[in-house]
Amino acid sequence: MNHDAYPDNYIRGILNSVKSIAMVGASPVNVRPSYFAFKYLAQRGYDMIPVNPGHVGKELLGKPFVASLSDIGRPVDMIDIFRNSSHIMPVVEEALTLDPLPKVIWMQLGARDDAAAAKAESVGIKVVMNRCPKIEYGRLSSEISWMGVNSRTLSSKRAPAPTQGMRLSLNRMSVGGGDTAASDRAAKNKTGQS
Amino acid sequence: MSDRLPGFSTLAVHAGAQPDPTTGARATPIYQTTSFVFNDADHAASLFGLQAFGNIYTRIGNPTNAVLEERVAALEGGTAALAVASGHAAQVVILQQLLQPGDEFIAARKLYGGSINQFTHAFKSFGWNVVWADPDDIASFERAVTPRTKAIFIESIANPAGSITDIEAVSTVARKAGVPLIVDNTLASPYLIRPIDHGADIVVHSLTKFLGGHGNSLGGIIVDAGTFDWSTGGKYPMLSEPRPEYHGIRLQETFGNFAFAIACRVLGLRDLGPALSPFNAFMILTGIETLPLRMQKHCDNAKAVAEFLAGHPAVASVSYAGLPSDKYNQLARKYAPKGAGAVFTFSLKGGYDAGVNLVSKLQLFSHLANVGDTRSLVIHPASTTHSQLDDAAKVKSGAGPDVVRLSIGIEDKEDLIADLEQALGA
Incomplete structure:
Protein backbone atom coordinates (compact mmCIF):
# COMPACT_ATOMS: atom_id res chain seq x y z
CA MET A 1 0.00 0.00 0.00
CA ASN A 2 1.20 3.47 -0.89
CA HIS A 3 0.83 5.28 2.43
CA ASP A 4 1.21 8.75 0.91
CA ALA A 5 -2.05 8.69 -1.04
CA TYR A 6 -4.76 6.16 -0.26
CA PRO A 7 -7.35 5.37 -2.92
CA ASP A 8 -10.80 6.35 -1.67
CA ASN A 9 -11.98 2.77 -2.22
CA TYR A 10 -9.40 1.51 0.29
CA ILE A 11 -10.61 3.89 3.03
CA ARG A 12 -14.25 3.36 2.04
CA GLY A 13 -13.84 -0.42 2.20
CA ILE A 14 -12.43 -0.18 5.72
CA LEU A 15 -15.06 2.20 7.07
CA ASN A 16 -17.86 0.19 5.42
CA SER A 17 -16.71 -3.16 6.81
CA VAL A 18 -15.41 -2.68 10.36
CA LYS A 19 -17.94 -2.74 13.18
CA SER A 20 -15.87 -2.58 16.38
CA ILE A 21 -13.06 -0.05 16.95
CA ALA A 22 -10.66 -0.02 19.94
CA MET A 23 -9.27 3.49 20.36
CA VAL A 24 -5.83 3.48 22.03
CA GLY A 25 -5.19 6.78 23.79
CA ALA A 26 -8.87 7.77 24.00
CA SER A 27 -9.18 10.79 26.29
CA PRO A 28 -12.07 11.69 28.61
CA VAL A 29 -11.12 15.38 28.20
CA ASN A 30 -13.83 16.74 25.95
CA VAL A 31 -11.63 19.19 24.00
CA ARG A 32 -9.15 16.51 22.89
CA PRO A 33 -9.46 15.26 19.30
CA SER A 34 -9.56 11.64 20.52
CA TYR A 35 -12.64 12.44 22.61
CA PHE A 36 -14.63 13.91 19.78
CA ALA A 37 -13.47 11.38 17.21
CA PHE A 38 -14.61 8.65 19.66
CA LYS A 39 -17.94 10.37 20.13
CA TYR A 40 -18.52 10.88 16.41
CA LEU A 41 -17.70 7.29 15.48
CA ALA A 42 -20.01 6.03 18.27
CA GLN A 43 -22.78 8.28 16.92
CA ARG A 44 -22.28 6.83 13.46
CA GLY A 45 -22.93 3.36 14.83
CA TYR A 46 -19.47 1.90 15.48
CA ASP A 47 -18.98 -0.28 18.57
CA MET A 48 -16.32 1.81 20.33
CA ILE A 49 -13.90 0.58 23.02
CA PRO A 50 -11.73 3.17 24.87
CA VAL A 51 -8.20 1.94 25.71
CA ASN A 52 -6.22 4.03 28.21
CA PRO A 53 -4.49 2.62 31.33
CA GLY A 54 -4.80 5.97 33.10
CA HIS A 55 -8.59 5.82 33.20
CA VAL A 56 -9.44 2.22 34.09
CA GLY A 57 -12.54 2.09 36.28
CA LYS A 58 -14.07 5.07 34.47
CA GLU A 59 -16.31 5.22 31.39
CA LEU A 60 -16.15 7.20 28.15
CA LEU A 61 -19.68 8.01 26.93
CA GLY A 62 -20.97 4.91 28.71
CA LYS A 63 -18.17 2.56 27.53
CA PRO A 64 -15.78 1.27 30.22
CA PHE A 65 -12.06 2.04 29.72
CA VAL A 66 -9.71 -0.96 29.42
CA ALA A 67 -5.99 -0.77 30.22
CA SER A 68 -4.64 -2.49 27.11
CA LEU A 69 -5.65 -4.25 23.91
CA SER A 70 -5.29 -7.67 25.58
CA ASP A 71 -7.80 -6.64 28.24
CA ILE A 72 -10.60 -6.18 25.71
CA GLY A 73 -11.48 -9.86 25.90
CA ARG A 74 -13.33 -10.08 22.58
CA PRO A 75 -12.43 -9.75 18.90
CA VAL A 76 -12.06 -6.19 17.52
CA ASP A 77 -12.12 -5.25 13.83
CA MET A 78 -10.00 -2.11 13.97
CA ILE A 79 -7.46 -0.50 16.28
CA ASP A 80 -7.31 3.30 16.07
CA ILE A 81 -4.08 4.59 17.61
CA PHE A 82 -4.23 8.11 19.07
CA ARG A 83 -0.54 8.25 20.03
CA ASN A 84 2.55 10.02 18.66
CA SER A 85 4.61 8.27 15.98
CA SER A 86 7.24 7.25 18.57
CA HIS A 87 4.66 5.24 20.57
CA ILE A 88 3.16 3.32 17.66
CA MET A 89 5.40 0.24 17.53
CA PRO A 90 4.60 -1.22 21.00
CA VAL A 91 0.87 -0.88 20.30
CA VAL A 92 1.21 -2.64 16.94
CA GLU A 93 3.30 -5.39 18.55
CA GLU A 94 0.61 -5.94 21.16
CA ALA A 95 -2.07 -5.94 18.45
CA LEU A 96 -0.20 -8.72 16.66
CA THR A 97 -0.58 -10.97 19.75
CA LEU A 98 -4.39 -10.76 19.63
CA ASP A 99 -6.37 -13.81 18.53
CA PRO A 100 -8.10 -13.28 16.21
CA LEU A 101 -5.99 -10.51 14.72
CA PRO A 102 -7.64 -7.14 14.04
CA LYS A 103 -8.45 -6.51 10.37
CA VAL A 104 -7.25 -2.88 10.39
CA ILE A 105 -4.69 -0.78 12.25
CA TRP A 106 -5.30 2.96 11.86
CA MET A 107 -2.85 5.64 13.02
CA GLN A 108 -4.21 9.11 13.67
CA LEU A 109 -3.54 12.36 11.85
CA GLY A 110 0.13 13.22 12.40
CA ALA A 111 1.13 9.66 13.38
CA ARG A 112 3.19 7.51 11.06
CA ASP A 113 5.52 4.54 11.60
CA ASP A 114 6.43 2.74 8.39
CA ALA A 115 8.23 -0.13 10.14
CA ALA A 116 5.21 -0.84 12.33
CA ALA A 117 2.97 -0.63 9.26
CA ALA A 118 5.12 -3.12 7.36
CA LYS A 119 4.97 -5.53 10.31
CA ALA A 120 1.18 -5.38 10.45
CA GLU A 121 0.80 -5.66 6.67
CA SER A 122 3.04 -8.75 6.61
CA VAL A 123 0.33 -10.66 8.49
CA GLY A 124 -2.48 -9.35 6.28
CA ILE A 125 -3.65 -6.42 8.40
CA LYS A 126 -4.72 -3.30 6.48
CA VAL A 127 -2.95 -0.16 7.66
CA VAL A 128 -3.89 3.52 7.42
CA MET A 129 -1.49 6.20 8.69
CA ASN A 130 -1.69 9.94 9.25
CA ARG A 131 -5.47 10.13 8.74
CA CYS A 132 -8.46 10.70 11.01
CA PRO A 133 -11.37 8.23 10.67
CA LYS A 134 -13.84 10.96 11.65
CA ILE A 135 -12.57 13.24 8.90
CA GLU A 136 -12.51 10.40 6.35
CA TYR A 137 -16.05 9.27 7.28
CA GLY A 138 -17.22 12.87 7.09
CA ARG A 139 -15.44 13.34 3.76
CA LEU A 140 -16.70 10.20 2.02
CA SER A 141 -20.26 10.84 3.24
CA SER A 142 -19.82 14.55 2.35
CA GLU A 143 -21.03 15.43 5.86
CA ILE A 144 -17.79 17.39 6.26
CA SER A 145 -18.73 19.65 3.34
CA TRP A 146 -20.51 22.08 5.67
CA MET A 147 -17.12 23.61 6.39
CA GLY A 148 -15.99 23.97 2.84
CA VAL A 149 -13.79 20.87 2.81
CA ASN A 150 -13.19 19.29 -0.57
CA SER A 151 -14.80 15.88 -0.08
CA ARG A 152 -13.34 14.76 -3.42
CA THR A 153 -16.61 12.95 -4.09
CA LEU A 154 -19.65 13.68 -6.27
CA SER A 155 -23.22 12.44 -6.17
CA SER A 156 -26.41 13.19 -8.11
CA LYS A 157 -28.49 11.19 -5.62
CA ARG A 158 -30.66 12.71 -2.93
CA ALA A 159 -29.18 11.84 0.45
CA PRO A 160 -31.22 11.56 3.65
CA ALA A 161 -30.86 14.43 6.09
CA PRO A 162 -28.33 13.12 8.63
CA THR A 163 -29.63 12.61 12.16
CA GLN A 164 -27.81 11.48 15.28
CA GLY A 165 -26.93 7.81 15.29
CA MET A 166 -27.51 7.35 11.55
CA ARG A 167 -25.02 5.45 9.39
CA LEU A 168 -24.36 7.50 6.25
CA SER A 169 -23.72 6.17 2.76
CA LEU A 170 -20.06 6.38 1.84
CA ASN A 171 -20.68 5.14 -1.70
CA ARG A 172 -20.40 8.41 -3.60
CA MET A 173 -18.46 8.76 -6.85
CA SER A 174 -14.85 9.48 -6.04
CA VAL A 175 -12.91 12.28 -7.62
CA GLY A 176 -9.90 10.21 -6.58
CA GLY A 177 -6.82 11.13 -4.64
CA GLY A 178 -5.39 13.12 -7.52
CA ASP A 179 -6.89 16.45 -6.64
CA THR A 180 -5.08 16.63 -3.32
CA ALA A 181 -1.88 15.26 -4.75
CA ALA A 182 -0.12 18.48 -3.69
CA SER A 183 -0.99 17.92 -0.03
CA ASP A 184 -0.05 14.25 -0.27
CA ARG A 185 3.31 15.22 -1.72
CA ALA A 186 3.83 17.71 1.10
CA ALA A 187 3.06 15.00 3.70
CA LYS A 188 5.54 12.70 2.01
CA ASN A 189 8.28 15.33 2.07
CA LYS A 190 7.60 16.09 5.72
CA THR A 191 8.00 12.48 6.85
CA GLY A 192 11.07 12.01 4.64
CA GLN A 193 9.54 9.01 2.87
CA SER A 194 10.15 8.43 -0.78
CA MET B 1 -17.34 4.12 -7.26
CA SER B 2 -14.06 3.67 -9.07
CA ASP B 3 -11.40 6.25 -8.29
CA ARG B 4 -11.72 7.91 -11.67
CA LEU B 5 -10.80 11.55 -12.09
CA PRO B 6 -13.67 13.64 -13.45
CA GLY B 7 -12.66 16.48 -15.74
CA PHE B 8 -12.67 20.17 -14.97
CA SER B 9 -16.02 20.86 -16.63
CA THR B 10 -17.70 18.08 -14.64
CA LEU B 11 -16.33 19.49 -11.39
CA ALA B 12 -17.45 23.00 -12.40
CA VAL B 13 -21.03 21.71 -12.60
CA HIS B 14 -21.14 19.13 -9.81
CA ALA B 15 -18.45 19.56 -7.13
CA GLY B 16 -19.91 20.35 -3.73
CA ALA B 17 -23.54 20.14 -4.84
CA GLN B 18 -26.06 17.35 -4.58
CA PRO B 19 -29.86 17.28 -4.48
CA ASP B 20 -31.22 18.90 -1.33
CA PRO B 21 -31.77 16.20 1.33
CA THR B 22 -35.11 17.64 2.45
CA THR B 23 -36.83 18.70 -0.77
CA GLY B 24 -34.90 17.01 -3.56
CA ALA B 25 -34.25 20.41 -5.16
CA ARG B 26 -31.59 19.86 -7.84
CA ALA B 27 -30.26 23.42 -8.08
CA THR B 28 -28.47 24.47 -4.90
CA PRO B 29 -31.06 26.22 -2.70
CA ILE B 30 -30.41 29.69 -1.31
CA TYR B 31 -30.37 29.08 2.44
CA GLN B 32 -31.32 32.66 3.28
CA THR B 33 -31.21 32.29 7.04
CA THR B 34 -29.02 33.74 9.75
CA SER B 35 -29.11 30.71 12.06
CA PHE B 36 -29.71 26.98 12.38
CA VAL B 37 -31.47 25.14 15.24
CA PHE B 38 -29.55 22.73 17.47
CA ASN B 39 -30.81 19.23 18.25
CA ASP B 40 -30.11 19.68 21.96
CA ALA B 41 -27.66 21.35 24.34
CA ASP B 42 -24.99 18.71 23.79
CA HIS B 43 -25.21 19.16 19.98
CA ALA B 44 -24.90 22.93 20.39
CA ALA B 45 -21.84 22.56 22.62
CA SER B 46 -20.22 20.14 20.16
CA LEU B 47 -20.76 22.54 17.27
CA PHE B 48 -19.41 25.54 19.15
CA GLY B 49 -16.39 23.50 20.24
CA LEU B 50 -15.64 22.52 16.59
CA GLN B 51 -16.24 18.87 17.53
CA ALA B 52 -19.17 18.09 15.24
CA PHE B 53 -20.10 18.76 11.60
CA GLY B 54 -23.00 21.18 11.25
CA ASN B 55 -24.29 24.72 10.88
CA ILE B 56 -24.53 27.35 13.60
CA TYR B 57 -24.77 30.86 12.18
CA THR B 58 -24.28 32.26 8.68
CA ARG B 59 -21.35 34.42 9.76
CA ILE B 60 -19.45 31.16 10.39
CA GLY B 61 -20.87 29.00 7.63
CA ASN B 62 -23.95 28.53 5.43
CA PRO B 63 -25.00 25.51 3.32
CA THR B 64 -25.22 27.54 0.07
CA ASN B 65 -21.81 29.08 0.70
CA ALA B 66 -20.42 25.63 1.57
CA VAL B 67 -21.30 24.34 -1.91
CA LEU B 68 -19.42 27.27 -3.43
CA GLU B 69 -16.46 26.62 -1.14
CA GLU B 70 -16.18 22.95 -1.99
CA ARG B 71 -16.61 23.67 -5.69
CA VAL B 72 -13.77 26.18 -5.86
CA ALA B 73 -11.58 23.96 -3.65
CA ALA B 74 -12.17 21.11 -6.12
CA LEU B 75 -11.46 23.28 -9.19
CA GLU B 76 -8.22 24.59 -7.65
CA GLY B 77 -7.14 21.17 -6.34
CA GLY B 78 -7.11 22.35 -2.73
CA THR B 79 -8.20 20.60 0.45
CA ALA B 80 -10.79 23.19 1.55
CA ALA B 81 -11.96 26.75 0.97
CA LEU B 82 -13.69 29.64 2.71
CA ALA B 83 -15.93 32.12 0.91
CA VAL B 84 -16.13 35.69 2.20
CA ALA B 85 -17.73 38.99 1.19
CA SER B 86 -15.05 40.16 -1.28
CA GLY B 87 -11.55 39.51 -2.52
CA HIS B 88 -10.31 42.28 -0.26
CA ALA B 89 -11.95 40.64 2.77
CA ALA B 90 -10.26 37.36 1.79
CA GLN B 91 -6.86 39.05 1.88
CA VAL B 92 -7.49 40.49 5.37
CA VAL B 93 -8.62 37.11 6.68
CA ILE B 94 -5.60 35.29 5.20
CA LEU B 95 -3.00 37.66 6.62
CA GLN B 96 -4.71 37.79 10.02
CA GLN B 97 -3.89 34.08 10.42
CA LEU B 98 -0.27 34.57 9.39
CA LEU B 99 0.99 37.92 10.71
CA GLN B 100 1.37 39.42 14.16
CA PRO B 101 1.85 43.20 14.48
CA GLY B 102 5.40 44.05 13.40
CA ASP B 103 5.64 41.14 10.95
CA GLU B 104 6.33 41.48 7.23
CA PHE B 105 5.07 39.98 4.01
CA ILE B 106 6.59 40.26 0.55
CA ALA B 107 4.29 41.23 -2.31
CA ALA B 108 4.84 41.51 -6.05
CA ARG B 109 4.83 45.12 -7.17
CA LYS B 110 2.49 44.34 -10.09
CA LEU B 111 -0.88 43.90 -8.42
CA TYR B 112 -4.44 45.10 -8.66
CA GLY B 113 -4.34 48.77 -7.55
CA GLY B 114 -6.83 48.08 -4.77
CA SER B 115 -4.48 45.47 -3.31
CA ILE B 116 -1.54 47.88 -3.49
CA ASN B 117 -3.60 50.40 -1.50
CA GLN B 118 -4.82 47.83 1.00
CA PHE B 119 -1.30 46.53 1.63
CA THR B 120 0.32 49.96 1.78
CA HIS B 121 -2.17 51.82 3.95
CA ALA B 122 -4.81 49.68 5.68
CA PHE B 123 -2.47 46.83 6.59
CA LYS B 124 0.17 49.24 7.84
CA SER B 125 -2.31 50.38 10.47
CA PHE B 126 -2.52 46.73 11.66
CA GLY B 127 1.27 46.59 11.92
CA TRP B 128 1.51 44.25 8.90
CA ASN B 129 4.38 45.60 6.83
CA VAL B 130 4.49 44.99 3.10
CA VAL B 131 7.88 44.71 1.36
CA TRP B 132 7.67 45.07 -2.41
CA ALA B 133 9.46 42.84 -4.91
CA ASP B 134 9.61 42.80 -8.70
CA PRO B 135 7.86 39.78 -10.27
CA ASP B 136 10.19 40.08 -13.27
CA ASP B 137 13.25 39.73 -10.98
CA ILE B 138 12.90 36.62 -8.79
CA ALA B 139 16.07 37.49 -6.86
CA SER B 140 14.30 40.61 -5.56
CA PHE B 141 11.97 38.30 -3.57
CA GLU B 142 14.96 36.48 -2.12
CA ARG B 143 16.61 39.75 -1.11
CA ALA B 144 13.43 40.89 0.65
CA VAL B 145 13.28 37.90 3.04
CA THR B 146 13.94 38.73 6.71
CA PRO B 147 13.33 36.78 9.96
CA ARG B 148 9.99 38.62 10.24
CA THR B 149 8.76 37.55 6.78
CA LYS B 150 5.58 35.46 7.16
CA ALA B 151 4.28 35.12 3.59
CA ILE B 152 4.82 35.93 -0.08
CA PHE B 153 1.95 37.29 -2.21
CA ILE B 154 1.76 37.33 -6.03
CA GLU B 155 -0.84 37.41 -8.81
CA SER B 156 -0.76 34.53 -11.33
CA ILE B 157 -1.81 36.82 -14.18
CA ALA B 158 -1.05 40.31 -12.94
CA ASN B 159 -3.29 43.34 -13.14
CA PRO B 160 -3.41 45.57 -15.13
CA ALA B 161 -1.18 44.44 -18.03
CA GLY B 162 -1.92 40.72 -17.91
CA SER B 163 1.72 39.82 -17.29
CA ILE B 164 2.43 36.23 -16.17
CA THR B 165 4.30 35.50 -12.94
CA ASP B 166 6.76 32.60 -12.73
CA ILE B 167 4.88 30.91 -9.88
CA GLU B 168 7.30 27.98 -9.56
CA ALA B 169 10.32 30.26 -9.21
CA VAL B 170 8.65 32.36 -6.49
CA SER B 171 7.48 29.15 -4.79
CA THR B 172 11.10 28.01 -4.55
CA VAL B 173 11.96 31.26 -2.75
CA ALA B 174 9.00 30.80 -0.37
CA ARG B 175 9.95 27.22 0.41
CA LYS B 176 13.52 28.21 1.13
CA ALA B 177 12.32 31.01 3.43
CA GLY B 178 9.91 28.64 5.18
CA VAL B 179 6.86 30.79 4.45
CA PRO B 180 3.65 30.08 2.50
CA LEU B 181 3.14 31.35 -1.06
CA ILE B 182 -0.20 33.10 -1.56
CA VAL B 183 -1.34 33.41 -5.18
CA ASP B 184 -4.18 35.68 -6.28
CA ASN B 185 -5.62 33.68 -9.19
CA THR B 186 -8.47 36.06 -10.01
CA LEU B 187 -7.46 36.98 -13.56
CA ALA B 188 -6.60 33.41 -14.60
CA SER B 189 -9.33 31.41 -12.83
CA PRO B 190 -8.51 27.73 -12.25
CA TYR B 191 -9.57 27.02 -15.84
CA LEU B 192 -6.38 28.68 -17.10
CA ILE B 193 -3.95 28.22 -14.20
CA ARG B 194 -4.06 26.05 -11.07
CA PRO B 195 -1.40 27.69 -8.86
CA ILE B 196 -1.37 24.79 -6.37
CA ASP B 197 0.03 22.57 -9.13
CA HIS B 198 2.94 25.05 -9.33
CA GLY B 199 3.71 25.34 -5.60
CA ALA B 200 1.13 27.77 -4.16
CA ASP B 201 0.13 27.07 -0.55
CA ILE B 202 -2.87 29.41 -0.48
CA VAL B 203 -4.97 30.62 -3.44
CA VAL B 204 -7.18 33.68 -3.20
CA HIS B 205 -9.82 34.98 -5.61
CA SER B 206 -12.09 37.87 -6.11
CA LEU B 207 -15.14 35.76 -7.08
CA THR B 208 -16.59 39.00 -8.44
CA LYS B 209 -14.53 38.56 -11.62
CA PHE B 210 -14.33 35.54 -13.94
CA LEU B 211 -15.58 32.91 -11.45
CA GLY B 212 -18.90 34.68 -10.91
CA GLY B 213 -18.42 36.03 -14.39
CA HIS B 214 -21.52 38.15 -14.89
CA GLY B 215 -20.64 41.35 -13.03
CA ASN B 216 -23.58 40.97 -10.65
CA SER B 217 -22.22 39.75 -7.29
CA LEU B 218 -19.29 40.54 -5.04
CA GLY B 219 -17.45 37.71 -3.33
CA GLY B 220 -14.04 36.41 -2.36
CA ILE B 221 -12.60 33.00 -1.58
CA ILE B 222 -9.57 31.48 0.14
CA VAL B 223 -8.37 28.02 -0.94
CA ASP B 224 -6.10 25.95 1.32
CA ALA B 225 -3.69 23.78 -0.68
CA GLY B 226 -3.00 21.59 2.37
CA THR B 227 0.70 21.78 1.57
CA PHE B 228 2.19 23.94 4.30
CA ASP B 229 3.38 22.63 7.68
CA TRP B 230 2.22 25.28 10.16
CA SER B 231 3.74 23.58 13.19
CA THR B 232 7.42 24.30 12.59
CA GLY B 233 9.23 26.87 14.65
CA GLY B 234 6.16 28.43 16.29
CA LYS B 235 6.01 30.97 13.45
CA TYR B 236 2.27 30.58 12.98
CA PRO B 237 0.74 30.48 16.50
CA MET B 238 -2.84 30.90 15.21
CA LEU B 239 -2.47 27.40 13.73
CA SER B 240 0.05 25.64 15.94
CA GLU B 241 -0.73 26.86 19.47
CA PRO B 242 -3.72 26.04 21.71
CA ARG B 243 -6.53 28.49 20.92
CA PRO B 244 -8.11 30.03 24.01
CA GLU B 245 -11.30 30.81 22.00
CA TYR B 246 -11.81 27.06 21.53
CA HIS B 247 -10.82 25.51 24.88
CA GLY B 248 -7.22 24.98 23.87
CA ILE B 249 -7.72 23.22 20.52
CA ARG B 250 -4.68 23.25 18.23
CA LEU B 251 -6.05 23.71 14.74
CA GLN B 252 -3.25 22.00 12.80
CA GLU B 253 -3.31 18.96 15.10
CA THR B 254 -7.10 18.69 14.88
CA PHE B 255 -7.74 19.47 11.21
CA GLY B 256 -4.52 18.39 9.51
CA ASN B 257 -4.19 19.47 5.90
CA PHE B 258 -7.19 21.81 5.90
CA ALA B 259 -6.31 23.58 9.16
CA PHE B 260 -5.60 26.88 7.40
CA ALA B 261 -9.09 27.04 5.88
CA ILE B 262 -10.56 26.25 9.30
CA ALA B 263 -8.44 28.97 10.94
CA CYS B 264 -9.69 31.48 8.37
CA ARG B 265 -13.28 30.44 9.20
CA VAL B 266 -13.23 30.12 12.99
CA LEU B 267 -10.64 32.77 13.86
CA GLY B 268 -10.95 35.10 10.85
CA LEU B 269 -14.49 35.13 9.46
CA ARG B 270 -16.10 34.47 12.85
CA ASP B 271 -14.34 37.38 14.56
CA LEU B 272 -13.84 39.90 11.74
CA GLY B 273 -17.25 39.25 10.22
CA PRO B 274 -17.06 39.70 6.40
CA ALA B 275 -19.63 36.98 5.63
CA LEU B 276 -20.78 36.34 2.05
CA SER B 277 -24.51 36.62 1.41
CA PRO B 278 -25.97 33.20 0.46
CA PHE B 279 -27.73 34.93 -2.43
CA ASN B 280 -24.37 36.08 -3.82
CA ALA B 281 -23.01 32.57 -3.31
CA PHE B 282 -25.89 31.22 -5.41
CA MET B 283 -25.28 33.73 -8.21
CA ILE B 284 -21.56 32.95 -8.25
CA LEU B 285 -22.19 29.18 -8.22
CA THR B 286 -24.44 29.56 -11.24
CA GLY B 287 -21.68 31.49 -12.96
CA ILE B 288 -19.06 28.86 -12.20
CA GLU B 289 -21.07 26.16 -13.96
CA THR B 290 -20.19 27.81 -17.29
Missing part, protein backbone atom coordinates in the same frame (compact mmCIF):
# COMPACT_ATOMS: atom_id res chain seq x y z
CA LEU B 291 -16.66 28.93 -16.36
CA PRO B 292 -14.87 26.61 -18.83
CA LEU B 293 -17.09 27.76 -21.72
CA ARG B 294 -16.86 31.44 -20.87
CA MET B 295 -13.16 31.49 -20.08
CA GLN B 296 -12.18 29.94 -23.39
CA LYS B 297 -14.34 32.48 -25.25
CA HIS B 298 -12.90 35.35 -23.18
CA CYS B 299 -9.36 34.23 -24.11
CA ASP B 300 -10.10 33.61 -27.79
CA ASN B 301 -11.74 37.04 -28.11
CA ALA B 302 -8.90 38.72 -26.19
CA LYS B 303 -6.28 37.25 -28.50
CA ALA B 304 -8.19 38.45 -31.59
CA VAL B 305 -8.60 41.94 -30.15
CA ALA B 306 -4.93 42.11 -29.09
CA GLU B 307 -3.84 41.07 -32.59
CA PHE B 308 -6.07 43.73 -34.12
CA LEU B 309 -4.69 46.44 -31.81
CA ALA B 310 -1.08 45.37 -32.40
CA GLY B 311 -1.60 46.03 -36.12
CA HIS B 312 -3.37 49.36 -35.76
CA PRO B 313 -1.42 52.54 -36.69
CA ALA B 314 -2.74 54.55 -33.71
CA VAL B 315 -1.50 51.98 -31.19
CA ALA B 316 1.99 52.35 -29.71
CA SER B 317 2.17 49.00 -27.95
CA VAL B 318 0.05 46.09 -26.70
CA SER B 319 0.83 44.15 -23.51
CA TYR B 320 -0.86 40.79 -23.97
CA ALA B 321 1.01 37.63 -23.01
CA GLY B 322 -0.87 35.67 -25.66
CA LEU B 323 0.94 37.53 -28.47
CA PRO B 324 4.08 35.66 -29.66
CA SER B 325 6.09 38.90 -29.50
CA ASP B 326 5.14 39.64 -25.88
CA LYS B 327 7.86 39.41 -23.21
CA TYR B 328 5.62 37.11 -21.12
CA ASN B 329 4.71 34.79 -24.01
CA GLN B 330 7.07 32.01 -22.87
CA LEU B 331 5.61 32.09 -19.35
CA ALA B 332 2.10 32.16 -20.83
CA ARG B 333 2.83 29.04 -22.89
CA LYS B 334 4.05 27.28 -19.74
CA TYR B 335 1.45 28.38 -17.19
CA ALA B 336 -1.63 29.19 -19.28
CA PRO B 337 -1.54 27.11 -22.48
CA LYS B 338 -5.32 27.40 -23.03
CA GLY B 339 -5.13 31.19 -23.17
CA ALA B 340 -3.41 34.17 -21.58
CA GLY B 341 -6.54 35.58 -19.96
CA ALA B 342 -8.73 38.44 -21.12
CA VAL B 343 -7.39 41.46 -19.22
CA PHE B 344 -4.58 43.43 -20.83
CA THR B 345 -3.38 46.92 -21.60
CA PHE B 346 -2.30 48.88 -24.63
CA SER B 347 -0.95 52.37 -25.10
CA LEU B 348 -1.83 54.91 -27.73
CA LYS B 349 0.56 57.01 -29.75
CA GLY B 350 -1.61 60.00 -28.88
CA GLY B 351 -0.93 59.51 -25.14
CA TYR B 352 -3.34 60.46 -22.37
CA ASP B 353 -5.67 62.58 -24.52
CA ALA B 354 -6.04 59.85 -27.12
CA GLY B 355 -6.92 57.42 -24.34
CA VAL B 356 -9.65 59.67 -23.00
CA ASN B 357 -10.96 60.20 -26.54
CA LEU B 358 -11.05 56.44 -27.19
CA VAL B 359 -12.96 55.68 -24.01
CA SER B 360 -15.57 58.32 -24.80
CA LYS B 361 -16.17 57.04 -28.33
CA LEU B 362 -16.55 53.32 -27.57
CA GLN B 363 -20.14 52.09 -27.96
CA LEU B 364 -19.99 48.45 -26.82
CA PHE B 365 -17.17 48.61 -24.27
CA SER B 366 -18.38 49.85 -20.87
CA HIS B 367 -16.25 52.39 -19.05
CA LEU B 368 -16.15 51.06 -15.48
CA ALA B 369 -13.91 49.75 -12.70
CA ASN B 370 -14.29 45.99 -12.93
CA VAL B 371 -12.88 43.07 -14.91
CA GLY B 372 -14.08 39.57 -15.75
CA ASP B 373 -17.61 40.44 -16.84
CA THR B 374 -19.50 38.85 -19.77
CA ARG B 375 -19.45 42.39 -21.19
CA SER B 376 -16.30 43.98 -22.56
CA LEU B 377 -14.93 46.71 -20.30
CA VAL B 378 -12.49 49.58 -20.66
CA ILE B 379 -10.78 51.80 -18.13
CA HIS B 380 -7.91 54.27 -17.86
CA PRO B 381 -6.03 52.88 -14.79
CA ALA B 382 -3.90 55.98 -14.15
CA SER B 383 -6.96 58.07 -13.37
CA THR B 384 -9.03 55.35 -11.63
CA THR B 385 -7.91 51.98 -10.20
CA HIS B 386 -4.28 53.05 -9.83
CA SER B 387 -4.92 56.78 -9.23
CA GLN B 388 -3.71 56.73 -5.62
CA LEU B 389 -0.21 55.67 -6.66
CA ASP B 390 2.44 58.27 -7.40
CA ASP B 391 3.64 58.61 -11.01
CA ALA B 392 6.69 56.37 -10.59
CA ALA B 393 4.64 53.62 -8.90
CA LYS B 394 2.03 53.89 -11.68
CA VAL B 395 4.65 53.17 -14.31
CA LYS B 396 6.21 50.36 -12.23
CA SER B 397 2.84 48.65 -11.82
CA GLY B 398 2.12 48.94 -15.57
CA ALA B 399 -0.43 51.75 -15.31
CA GLY B 400 1.35 54.70 -16.88
CA PRO B 401 -0.66 57.74 -18.10
CA ASP B 402 -0.87 56.55 -21.73
CA VAL B 403 -2.14 53.05 -20.81
CA VAL B 404 -5.69 51.81 -21.43
CA ARG B 405 -6.89 48.55 -19.84
CA LEU B 406 -9.40 46.24 -21.49
CA SER B 407 -11.32 43.31 -20.06
CA ILE B 408 -12.62 41.40 -23.04
CA GLY B 409 -16.09 39.90 -22.77
CA ILE B 410 -17.85 37.05 -24.54
CA GLU B 411 -19.57 39.04 -27.27
CA ASP B 412 -18.77 38.35 -30.95
CA LYS B 413 -15.18 39.36 -31.51
CA GLU B 414 -15.99 41.00 -34.85
CA ASP B 415 -18.26 43.46 -33.04
CA LEU B 416 -15.60 44.28 -30.43
CA ILE B 417 -13.00 44.91 -33.13
CA ALA B 418 -15.42 47.08 -35.12
CA ASP B 419 -16.17 49.15 -32.03
CA LEU B 420 -12.45 49.71 -31.35
CA GLU B 421 -11.83 50.47 -35.00
CA GLN B 422 -14.46 53.22 -35.13
CA ALA B 423 -13.28 54.71 -31.83
CA LEU B 424 -9.60 54.67 -32.84
CA GLY B 425 -10.19 55.86 -36.39
CA ALA B 426 -12.20 58.99 -35.87
